[in-house]
Amino acid sequence: MTGMDAILHGGLQGYLVVALLLFAIGLAAVLLRRTLLMQFMGVELMLNAANVALLAFARFRGGDLQATVFYLFIIAVAACEAAVGLALIIGLYRHRDTTDSDRTASLKQ
Amino acid sequence: MFLAFALITLLGALGMLLQKNIIVAGLFMVAAFFGIAGLFVLLANPVAAALQIIVYSGAIMVLVLFVIMMLNSHEEEAAEFSRPIQRWLSLALVLALAVGAVKLVMASKGVQELAVRGAATSPAVTLQGVGAVLFADHLLGFEVAGLMLLAAMVGAVALTKRNL
Structure with a gap:
């Protein structure tokens, strides 16, 4: 399967294209949206795009188990990042009463 | 099947990007994560699919939605400065990156070879x-x-x- 056929019926290229478009949408969310929570969700989306590409390559290299172990570590780090990131957003909201990243461009009040 | 899950994933992500209400955007993200879990099942990896649903849809997105509701700022605030140049520039950058990377993947001989060589069904993880x-x-x-x-x-x- 190559070309358009691979994209439409789940060849390696299809998964990679989905991962790339997912990454682009996440990047657009980080760059275009101003709310910190939306930017956070964009980062999560980019992380997931990397996971899709990793597991797609693992499947097409004969079902490599190392990739699933790496995926396990990645979601452990993502969970830590979510907890600390959301705690920072809550702390910021308490100090500034805003979650707009433009309004929090400087550390000083 | 692949096309259905790919569309669920990409439309969920696109809905998140375009949605004004942050709670609805969070729910679109849950849909996107379920779509990704479906893609993992198609990749013969039910372990990763289960982890995706349990950790992302179950734990991380619930935490995010919980914080969104707690902060009580559901709509995006009005822009302090409108930055048209930066916004169009970043949109152009993202589009160029996406189109360029997709073209690169489609043209790559190595990826094509790997796709043909690995097409045989491997045992499920x-x-x-x-x-x-x-x-x-x-x-x-x-x-x-x-x-x-x-x-x-x-x-x-x-x-x-x-x-x-």
Whole structure:
């Protein structure tokens, strides 16, 4: 399967294209949206795009188990990042009463 | 099947990007994560699919939605400065990146060769196999991940508590 056929019926290229478009949408969310929570969700989306590409390559290299172990570590780090990131957003909201990243461009009040 | 899950994933992500209400955007993200879990099932990896649903749709997105509702700022605030040049520039950058990368993947000889060579069905990933690899080859990493989760938990509590 190559070309358009691979994209439409789940060849390696299809998964990679989905991962790339997912990454682009996440990047657009980080760059275009101003709310910190939306930017956070964009980062999560980019992380997931990397996971899709990793597991797609693992499947097409004969079902490599190392990739699933790496995926396990990645979601452990993502969970830590979510907890600390959301705690920072809550702390910021308490100090500034805003979650707009433009309004929090400087550390000083 | 692949097309259905790919469309669920990409439309969910696109809905998140375009949605004004943050709660609805969070629910679109849950749909996107379910789509990704479906893609993992198609990749003969039910372990990753289950983890995706349990950790992302179940834990992380619930935490995000919980924080969104707690902060009580559901709509995006009006822009302090409108930055048209930066916004169009970043949109152009993202589009150029996406189109360029997709073209690169479609033209790559190595990816094509790998797609043909690996097309034969491989055995599905089992939890048993993953556990064996995890504890045989990555025991130190596993322990460090546990320690890091503990540190993140303590850090999150320390950051949000008003007076320790």
